Amino acid sequence: MTGPLDVVIVGGGTAGWMSAAGLVGVLKPDQCRVRLVESDEIGTVGVGEATLPQMREFNDLIGIVESDMMRKTNATFKIGIEFRDWGFKGSNYVHPFGAHGKAMGGVAFHHQWVRAGQQSRVADIGEYSYAIEACRKNRFDFPVDDPEAINSTYNYAYHFDASLYARYLRGWCEARGLTRIEGKVNDVALDPQSGDVASITLESGERITADLFIDCSGFRGLIIGQALNVPFEDWTRWLPCDRALAVPTERSEDFAPYTRSTALEAGWQWRIPLQHRTGNGYVYSSAFISDDEAMTRLLGNLDGKPLAEPRPIRFKSGRRTASWTKNCIAIGLASGFLEPLESTSIYLTQVAILNLLKLFPRSRIDPALAERFNRVVDNEYDRVRDFLILHYHATSRTDSELWRHCREMDIPDTLRDRMALFEHRGHIAQYRDGLFSPPSWLSVFVGQGMRPTGYHPMADNLPLETVTAGLEAIRRRVSERVEAMPMHDAFVRDYCAAADMVPA
Secondary structure: OOOOOOEEEEEHHHHHHEEEEEEEEHHHOOOEEEEEEEEOOOOOEEEEEEEOHHHHHHHHHHOOHHHHHHHOOOOOEEEEEEEOOOOOOEEEEEOOOOOOOOOOEOHHHHHHHHHHHHHHOOHHHHHOOOHHHHHHHOOOOOOOOOOOOHHHOOOOEEEEEHHHHHHHHHHHHOOOOOEEEOOOOEEEEOOOOOOOOOOOOEEEOOEEEEEEEEEHHHHHHHHHHOOOOOOOEHHHHHHOEEEEEEEEEOOOOOOOOOOOEEEEEEEEEEEOOOOOOOEEEEEEEOOOOOOHHHHHHHHHHHHOOOOOOOOOEOOOOOOOOEEEEEEEEEEHOOOEEEEHHHHHHHHHHHHHHHHHHHOOOOOOOOOHHHHHHHHHHHHHHHHHHHHHHHHOOOOOOOOOHHHHHHHHHHOHHHHHHHHHHHHHHHHOOOOOOOOOOOHHHHHHHHHHOOOOOOOOOOHOOOOOOHHHHHHHHHHHHHHHHOOOOOOHHHHHHHHOOOOOOOOO
């Protein structure tokens, strides 16, 4: 090896600065030299304000101090996502970052819950989940490191200001020697022999070469799409929403440790509480509502005073057919986009970065590394896609054209098989690789109104009286322990209050 691999990241924002932080934070200077090109004149989408628990792993990997990051990004804690009106109008459930109950009689908890429910009355499945009950009571505390404790059965993520997080990472990276280059990319030159990216040229005329280019240019896909012409696989037939309006409001009194998603006639509305404000938005399908109607609907649903005009965003659900092509790797929106229903945007960025670190090339780009990278990233996108489709398809709503379309649409075979297994006997397969674990699928299956007709036969190995007593013991332990938790607002104030935190 003659020297460090020369890496240029095109584009800043969350994806660009996370990529930079991953490379600078994990690899040594003699392994790679990193530069980032961005223009202050080009805005970012910047509405990815809700994360998943895997975000903590990324921050820990590169050595970020959690309380400092949260203080400087106006962050709050998140232990679940509340879904209103999705399965049917009036429905309400929480997808928790944690388990429901615990295994009984050698089978997963929900098999015993289904069995008991067929014989007698049982509580809502959410009452057996520590994270769900904490959400409903607006409480938060760190999980304990004791597998026997009921308050060890959950995880947490963050709500934060995405633009502030990108700024935080920029400062972190520059303090560690990363070079940031201000400027707009005017041209991308390809090598006529290999087809690799040879260089990029800025509007100033500066020409920049590198061994590896990371395309974080957002929906534009300056390198992966415009220069290399890598096709985009369109998933609009399953995920019809293609537009969003985002607007911040004054912070409301409801300082909740969860993201809220409310299903509307032509899409859904998000609500994300931060320390200094509340993030809101309407994700909708332009085939079923006009932009003006969507604007009126969003503004009429807000529970706080708007702090800005709603910002329109246009998108298409899907992904690139090969995120790593030649010597270019697309990360973030340049790689693909899935609507933020389950807060997966930053997660998919993180997956790409971590797999790049695992497969980081030495002196040359090995096609085998690109093939492996693409296989892993494609798998992640496919599984998130199926999980999102489930929310739209498993519904009894027929009150609008969108919901009738989603109920009747054809779905991927992978999702159809998974739904059939659950409906038949409550079976939920565990992914070896991929984001969502069985508790996540269970929460959406049950929350959207699906009930298995059967359960695992091993559930019958325990007497029913033992099962019902065990269920009640779990429910009582959850309720009692949650009542002892601090309120979320108070916990944030003590742990990571920002300078402009708004009083409750």
